[in-house]
Amino acid sequence: MPKVTIDDIPIEVPEGTTILQAARMIGGDIVPPAMCYYSKLKTSGGYCRTCIVKVEQGSEKDPRPMPKPVASCRTTVMDGMVVRNITSVENLEARAGVVEFLLLNHPLDCPVCDQAGECDLQDLGYGHGAQETRNDFPRREFEPIDIGDKIKLHMNRCILCYRCVKVADQLTDGRCHGVLNRGEASEISTYIEKAIDNDFSGNVIDVCPVGALTDKTFRFKSRVWYTNPIDAHRDCPTCCGKVRLWNQGEEVLRVTARKDQWGEVQDNEDGSPAWICNTCRFEKKHINDWVIEGPSKISRHSVISANHYENALRNIKADTLKMMGAKPHGVKVELGTGALDPNNNK
Amino acid sequence: MGKKLLLKNDHIPGINTLEVYRANGGYSVLEKALKTMSPDAIVEEVKKSGLRGRGGAGFPTGLKWSFLARPEGVPRYVVCNADESEPGTFKDRYLMERIPHLLVEGMIASSFALGARTSYIYIRGEYFYIARILEQAIDEAYKAGLLGKNIFGSGFDHDLYVHVGAGAYICGEETALLESLEGKRGNPRIKPPFPAVAGLYGCPTVVNNVETIAAVIPILEMGGEEYAKIGIGKSTGTKLISASGHINKPGVYEIELGLPVEEFIYSQEYCGGIKGGRKLKAVVAGGSSVPVLPADLILKTAGGEPRLMSYESLGEGGFATGTMLGSGGFIVMDEDTSIVKNLYTFARFYHHESCGQCSPCREGTGWMERILHKILDGHGTLKDIDLLWDIQSKIEGKTICPLGEAAAWPVAAAIRHFRSEFEEYVTHPERIRDIKHYYRLNASGVTAG
Known part of the structure; x- marks a missing residue:
């Protein structure tokens, strides 16, 4: 199995794994962001360039660095490859450039x-x-x-x-x-x-x-963070019927597929992606249409998980205490120096 | 007189017809190759010749051919890239228009060497009339038994097709070309896999420029080793140069690689000097995407050596003081030319031709064009020059295909070598509005460059 080192963390991955997938196996901050890559869709990825990484060493056999940053979602790892993502300032700057381009218009x-x-x-x-933007054109x-x-x-x-x-x-x-x-x-x-x-x-x-x-059945009904995500299922003849309901009280405002921590549709037991059909998504908007499984856990998006406000407050409190160290009283804590984690990555 | 290989029969009237072409030795090389040489021997000759891709990148052709995957039972394809769209380059047009049979002969020989039963010439939409010339040549070849079944009794069958593109610069990028040839939207593919492994219809494919394929015939005629003796160092053979701009004799010239740039610009045999006896200001040596060089750096390298027309000599000094031979689109600018205006034209072109697939190129090319427009209109600031520099650095190397680089390099080079001129535009906008300035920068008292 090829061994790859991403941001100084070594991992062995199966043949044919891409750098991005290898990074996701490691997890944490070193995972490059991906806007166009979607593991459940064949030939996706490579377009947005946000997942670019620097390859310092191509492989054990050919240790030359790759001359340009590569799209980690479409580049397969080689044995002995050394990749830099967040440990390369150059790479982060290049990514910031891509983000600027994406936000330009x-x-x-x-x-x-x-x-x-x-x-x-x-x-x-x-x-x-x-x-702020550097673009002063319409x-x-x-x-x-x-x-x-x-x-x-x-x-x-x-x-x-x-x-x-x-x-x-x-x-x-x-x-x-x-x-x-x-x-x-x-x-x-x-x-x-x-x-x-x-x-x-x-x-x-x-x-x-x-x-x-x-x-369109959800447009302007509510902000997502005012809705409660609930996992539910129904016996659907067309699709797997496993969905996430976004409720306000008893009212089903929106039905979506269940997404994993990378924002992609979760897999069924048989490994196929749990896509849902239009009937489940657009027609079944009554709570009685569904068998409720329980609240969904969403860690990816800060504002949705902030729906569980208690969690967020608990986190801030814990972080604050950690920063104050042993002294529980009378220490002034500056917010915004680590206590808040807007992307809720921690 | 330099040696002529591709254009040696160019002066003969009617050379575009099969009759005259054959009367002047045409297809005899092919006949000899098909009857006496093995496909591998042809690849070997091309390797020995040191021929490098004439489309712009200068990759060794023999090496490219040897990369072609040869799995059993899978067809292989040879595709000729005649989507010549680089501003300043028009050599393939000239070659195809004048001597179409040279390309047809080259295609058959290359396909025999690579074991391709079918090959395609992908020609840009704007060259519609040349597609007709080629089709006529192919018809003649079919009638004479030079295409089709059992060519020259060698048992080699071959079919050659001309495919007309819809007129997109991006389809000159080899994978976009293949997509377009398959009937899809001409977006470059993400590599790997390279076309040598999975190209046209997923089969191993070699994509070569018109001039590269045509050069196979003189190589087979004289032998790879003899061909390698022409030229200098790793730049072997002859190269077609499309000379344009402020010169007395614009046109297509076949040169031996290694010719001094100064001789090329000033000798009567080639460009014949600058129009009106004015001074040379800058040269874009290899088509609009390569870095522009000011007069002192194009005539002599930073080390003081005379600059030669070769891959190595033009590339000497990297992009700091050098440029590239590229596709041989040699654009000469005299002292009255505005580099900023010239750059705006290039930027507008790349903005228009970006396919829009990947974000840096899609967004960045338009942004650069707008900033240049703003500077030209007299509304620019000094900050805009730095911003331009920053944008190009964020496009270069971050894109799927080389169009990103092609858009970024001219901007970088213009600012690197002619920054003072940009500053002039920004700090003295009133001079831009001066009508004299519009035509001649020096006339309004501004020292250019």
Whole structure:
């Protein structure tokens, strides 16, 4: 099995593993962020360039460093490879550059965006983004369009990760949307606003890392952090029927697939991804439609887990005590020096 | 007179027809190769010749050919990259227009060497009329039994097709070219796998430039070792140079690699000096994407040696004081040229041609264009120059394909060598609005460069 060292942490991984997967096996801060890669979708990744890493040593046989940063999601490890992610200042700077490019034309309309709170780009912006933009030109603008009666497309927010295109290619029986035009003018669209109509088309919403594809049955109903995520299932003839309900009291505001710690759809027992069908997602909006399993645990998105406010407060208290050391009284603690962890990585 | 290999019969009227081409020795090399040489022997000759890819990257062709995977029962393909779209480069157009049979002959010989039953010429959409010329040549070849079944009785079958692209610069990148050839959107693929392993329709594929494939014929004619004697060092053979800009005799010239740059610009045999006797200001030596060099650095290296037209000599000094031979698009700029305006044109081109697949290039190329536009309009600030520098450094090397670099290098080089000119634009915007300045920078009293 090839042995790879990522940020000085060695790990042995199966043949054909990518650097990103190897990093995820190690876990923690060294995992490169991924905006376009989605392990459940074949040929995804390589586009957004946020997961770039520096390869200091190619392999045991060929120890030369790779001349350019590589996309860790699409580069397979070689035996003896030495990778630097967060231990290379150069790499972090390069990533900050990529984040700047991703945010360059992004409308930053988080206050009115349904994705806010569970948005990968928001997390990335907090982690790597600059305080202010250096772009003084008008941003690129598109009109929001309806693709079908259940899905809304806000092209302004799109980062062209191609995930929804891959979903349509690999999950549904005929793709009728894709990328039109090229360069900066590229957009995800259907020809003449044709509806995306397919049993599994709703999964494009789940894979969208930003708020470009949103669920019209949930739009503007609530901020995600005001809803309670609950795992539930039903006997569905089309899909696995295992979902996450986002409730306010007894009211089901939204149904999504269950996601893992990387923001990807969880696997079924047989290892296949637990995609859900449009009936489960859009039609079953009554609590009696579902068998409730219990509250979902979400550690990935700060604001959602902050829904469990007690947890967040407990964490702050614990961190504060740790910082004060043995002295419990009368020590002034500055907030923002470690006690708060906006991405809730710890 | 330098030695001519590709264009040696260029002056003969009617050389574009099969009859005249054969009367001048055409297809005799192919006949000899098919009848007397084994495919491996041809690859060996190309290796010995030291031929390097003429499309821009300069990768040794023989080595590229030897990388081609040869699994049993899987077809292999040879694809000719005739998507010549680099601003300043028009050598392939000239070659295909004048001597189409040289390319056809080269394609058959290369395909025989690599064991490809089918090959394609992918030509850019704007060269539609050349696609017709090629198709005519291919028709003639089929009729004469030079294509199709059992060529020259050697038992080698081959089919050659011309495919017209839709006019996208990005389809000159080899994997985007293959995608486009397969009928998909021309987005570059993420490598690995390289085309030598999984190219066209997932099969092993070699993609070569028009000039590279054409050069196989003179190599087989004279032998690899003889070919390697032409040129200098690892830059062997002859190269077509598309000379344009402020010179007296723009056009396509075949040079022996190793020719001094000064001779190329000033001798009557080639460019014939700068128009109107003006001074040389800068040269983009290998097509718009390679770094621009000021007059002193293009004529002499930083070490004081005369600069030669070769891969090594032009590359000497790295990007700090050197450039690249690239595809041989030699753009000469005289003392009245505005580097900023020239750079804006390039930046606009790369912005327009970015495929939009990966974020640094999609977002960065447009941003650079807008900043340059702002500077040209007289609204720039000194900070914008630093910002430009920073943006290009964040695009370079972070993209899927080399278009990112192609967009970043000209910006970097222009700021590196001509920063004072950018500052001039920023600090004296009133001079930009001066109509005289619009045409001639020096006329308004501004010292350029």
